[in-house]
Amino acid sequence: xxxxxxxxxxxxxxxxxxxxxxxxxxxxxxxxxxxxxxxxxxxxxxxxxxxxxxxxxxxxxxxxxxxxxxxxxxxxxxxxxxxxxxxxxxxxxxxxxxxxxxxxxxxxxxxxxxxxxxxxxxxxxxxxxxxxxxxxxxxxxxxxxxxxxxxxxxxxxxxxxxxxxxxxxxxxxxxxxxxxxxxxxxxxxxxxxxxxxxxxxxxxxxxxxxxxxxxxxxxxxxxxxxxxxxxxxxxxxxxxxxxxxxxxxxxxxxxxxxxxxxxxxxxxxxxxxxxxxxxxxxxxxxxxxxxxxxxxxxxxxxxxxxxxxxxxxxxxxxxxxxxxxxxxxxxxxxxxxxxxxxxxxxxxxxxxxxxxxxxxxxxxxxxxxxxxxxxxxxxxxxxxxxxxxxxxxxxxxxxxxxxxxxxxxxxxxxxxxxxxxxxxxxxxxxxxxxxxxxxxxxxxxxxxxxxxxxxxxxxxxxxxxxxxxxxxxxxxxxxxxxxxxxxxxxxxxxxxxxxxxxxxxxxxxxxxxxxxxxxxxxxxxxxxxxxxxxxxxxxxxxxxxxxxxxxxxx
Numbered sequence: 001x002x003x004x005x006x007x008x009x010x011x012x013x014x015x016x017x018x019x020x021x022x023x024x025x026x027x028x029x030x031x032x033x034x035x036x037x038x039x040x041x042x043x044x045x046x047x048x049x050x051x052x053x054x055x056x057x058x059x060x061x062x063x064x065x066x067x068x069x070x071x072x073x074x075x076x077x078x079x080x081x082x083x084x085x086x087x088x089x090x091x092x093x094x095x096x097x098x099x100x101x102x103x104x105x106x107x108x109x110x111x112x113x114x115x116x117x118x119x120x121x122x123x124x125x126x127x128x129x130x131x132x133x134x135x136x137x138x139x140x141x142x143x144x145x146x147x148x149x150x151x152x153x154x155x156x157x158x159x160x161x162x163x164x165x166x167x168x169x170x171x172x173x174x175x176x177x178x179x180x181x182x183x184x185x186x187x188x189x190x191x192x193x194x195x196x197x198x199x200x201x202x203x204x205x206x207x208x209x210x211x212x213x214x215x216x217x218x219x220x221x222x223x224x225x226x227x228x229x230x231x232x233x234x235x236x237x238x239x240x241x242x243x244x245x246x247x248x249x250x251x252x253x254x255x256x257x258x259x260x261x262x263x264x265x266x267x268x269x270x271x272x273x274x275x276x277x278x279x280x281x282x283x284x285x286x287x288x289x290x291x292x293x294x295x296x297x298x299x300x301x302x303x304x305x306x307x308x309x310x311x312x313x314x315x316x317x318x319x320x321x322x323x324x325x326x327x328x329x330x331x332x333x334x335x336x337x338x339x340x341x342x343x344x345x346x347x348x349x350x351x352x353x354x355x356x357x358x359x360x361x362x363x364x365x366x367x368x369x370x371x372x373x374x375x376x377x378x379x380x381x382x383x384x385x386x387x388x389x390x391x392x393x394x395x396x397x398x399x400x401x402x403x404x405x406x407x408x409x410x411x412x413x414x415x416x417x418x419x420x421x422x423x424x425x426x427x428x429x430x431x432x433x434x435x436x437x438x439x440x441x442x443x444x445x446x447x448x449x450x451x452x453x454x455x456x457x458x459x460x461x462x463x464x465x466x467x468x469x470x471x472x473x474x475x476x477x478x479x480x481x482x483x484x485x486x487x488x489x490x491x492x493x494x495x496x497x498x499x500x501x502x503x504x505x506x507x508x509x510x511x512x513x514x515x516x517x518x519x520x521x522x523x524x525x526x527x528x529x530x531x532x533x534x535x536x537x538x539x540x541x542x543x544x545x546x547x548x549x550x551x552x553x554x
Contacts, residue, residue, distance in 0.1 A: 004541055012538050015530070016425055022064045022432035032067055035059035066435040070220060071442030071516055072206070074390055076383035077220040078228040081376045084189050084213050086182045088371040090123030090173055093181070097145070097160075097171065101127055104141045112138045118168055125171040132167050142169055149176045182212060188370045190215060193232045214376070225378035233375070237368040238281030240311070241273040243322040243334050264330040265351045271331045273324045278314045281368055283307025289357040292349045297357035299348040308344020316340040393446035400453045401427070408457055412464050415554050418539045419460040422531040426456050429527040430520065439523070442516035452524030458495070459532030462488040467554050477552040478544070485537060492533065496525050 025032040038055035042048040105115045113130025120126035146158035159177035163170045197205045206218040254260040254272045263269040292298040324334045408416035467484030506518035
């Protein structure tokens with residue numbers, strides 16, 4: 001056997017040792033998980049409690065602490081299929097368009113007369129004018145409010161469709177704009193759900209669009225589907241509105257362009273507020289749980305430049321007036337403006353618990369959902385089912401390894417032992433790589449690993465058969481081994497490249513557990529080729545140097 005350069009031997013065994021080091025934390029999963037969670041919580045809070053320090057000390061900081069994330073089917077968790085009510089956005093667009101239509105027709109008052117908004121279905125704006133003779137001018141004025149559709153499929157079309165019914169002008173979104181709006185609504189909903197789930201500290205959620213208006217949400221490790229719905233289903237729409245008056249009459253007429261809203265924490269108290277907010281949650285750039293001057297849980301917030309300017313201007317001009325902080329159509333609090341508040345930061349106080357303040361801060365940071373969601377499917381997968389799946393998968397992997405090892409040793413003797421040793425190293429490398437990249441292990445992923453066990457020795461079988469052929473041609477042991485590896489390489493490479501292509505297709509087209517299968521399969525291909533071609537050869541070299549045999553039996 002030719003002498004393998006020292007640097008190459010160091011590199012091979014270095015990769016093996018690093019892979020085993022990264023795989024080792026998975027043998028102490030619960031302990032390392034507590035260590036990681038406590039460390040992350042301490043870093044986020046900026047201080048460490050005694051309990052957190054005890055959990056951090058469960059695992060040495062100088063050792064790798066990455067773990068293979070367990071998927072929904074192994075860890076348990078929640079599954080939801082939500083339908084986004086994209087039509088809600090059409091209604092919001094028409095409601096917000098009405099002031100613009102009214103203002104544009106106001107300039108034509110001498111031609112169109114009085115302008116009134118007529119009752120109409122959601123998503124449609126119907127406007128009546130007093131003087132039919134001015135209908136054409138009114139239609140042209142409304143059409144001037146339209147804008148080009150911002151999408152590739154809607155190029156050259158406008159966002160508004162304006163028609164006439166009698167003396168009424170009917171306005172609605174064009175079909176191209178509806179498609180573009182649906183896509184924007186779904187993209188925004190996906191992003192907000194992802195941010196809300198991420199803020200809650202869950203691992204490896206699956207959040208995918210399905211069809212035109214549905215979203216699949218699978219979150220491992222969360223207690224129940226109800227808990228997940230509460231986390232992502234809350235609208236969390238925040239606005240800051242001027243207060244007109246405070247009342248205890250829930251039937252009171254708020255008047256035009258006003259709203260009557262209940263107080264969140266005061267039974268029987270209502271506020272009449274102006275409909276148009278001074279600042280909305282869209283201008284919010286940060287919110288954090290904190291404590292007020294009386295050491296009660298509160299939420300601090302900060303606006304962007306636009307929001308800060310509007311907030312500062314309003315507080316400067318309305319010192320002494322109450323100001324309503326409205327969350328999801330309830331008045332959280334209505335403090336009196338004591339002074340000008342420049343800088344765009346403030347604090348929301350109320351009878352919050354610490355958990356409620358944390359939850360509110362998370363929801364405000366994640367923003368408001370653009371439309372309501374109906375949950376069509378909800379399922380909670382208990383951790384017991386996941387534990388059974390892990391046990392069954394582990395048993396299958398152990399049985400497969402034993403069966404393959406017995407076959408290899410029976411067929412190739414000592415060289416089968418070398419292959420079996422490389423197979424064990426291969427398993428460690430798979431878990432090491434998955435831990436290092438933060439991969440997720442699912443039940444199909446375990447199937448991928450079991451499949452890899454069989455594939456891993458395929459390369460060794462090819463190499464050993466080539467070595468046998470060379471030995472039959474009276475080659476020396478060293479030369480036979482060298483030629484065996486050289487001549488088997490192309491076949492091993494071709495076979496694994498085709499499998500790798502298949503894994504790539506599964507990853508890019510598949511979703512959820514299918515992707516988990518593709519990842520473990522791809523990782524297993526790389527590690528099995530490495531162990532079959534390089535690790536077994538390195539083991540053989542050590543044995544040959546040690547025993548220096550004149551003949552070998554493969």
